Amino acid sequence: xxxxxxxxxxxxxxxxxxxxxxxxxxxxxxxxxxxxxxxxxxxxxxxxxxxxxxxxxxxxxxxxxxxxxxxxxxxxxxxxxxxxxxxxxxxxxxxxxxxxxxxxxxxxxxxxxxxxxxxxxxxxxxxxxxxxxxxxxxxxxx
Numbered sequence: 001x002x003x004x005x006x007x008x009x010x011x012x013x014x015x016x017x018x019x020x021x022x023x024x025x026x027x028x029x030x031x032x033x034x035x036x037x038x039x040x041x042x043x044x045x046x047x048x049x050x051x052x053x054x055x056x057x058x059x060x061x062x063x064x065x066x067x068x069x070x071x072x073x074x075x076x077x078x079x080x081x082x083x084x085x086x087x088x089x090x091x092x093x094x095x096x097x098x099x100x101x102x103x104x105x106x107x108x109x110x111x112x113x114x115x116x117x118x119x120x121x122x123x124x125x126x127x128x129x130x131x132x133x134x135x136x137x138x139x140x141x142x
Contacts, residue, residue: 004028004052004087005128006043007094007120008077013039014120016128017050022135025128027121040077044085055087058094058127092131094123 001022007014015028028050031042047055057078060070075091082089135141 001053002051003054003056003128003131004043004047004050005056005058005092005124005131006077006081007058007124007127008039008074009120010034012120013043014122014124015043015046016121016124017052018128018132022132025125025132027118027125030118030120036077036080040080040084043081044087047081047085047087052087055081055085055089056092056128056131057081057089058123059091061093061095063095090131092127094127 002020003018003022005016005025011032011034013031013033015031016025017028018025028046031039031046033039033042043055046052055078057074059074060068062068078089078091081087
């Protein structure tokens, strides 16, 4: 199944997509937009363009597992995205994904403007890789 992941942000929203065999997660771009409605439209269009059969939206939990205000925004975003795209949307724990993405970029010596331009889609890749690993280990789960 082709799955699109979303790292929803205030100014930039990172996207990643996997192959139909769910083996490889690849960056799929960054939406540079602050208005929720436009982010929703562009994300739904990306899902359609990539033939996504499921969308995974990162859920920013606090380190103790509780939800803060940002998690509520992501829940709202996921609900509206499902309604707009007609594609099932699931929320996925995204704790430490930006830290992991930053570590990847450090390893490749990606700095400055280049780093800022790609960190959100790298975070979306990390979210998707985590979700795909879970699916491989839980084949009976949806």
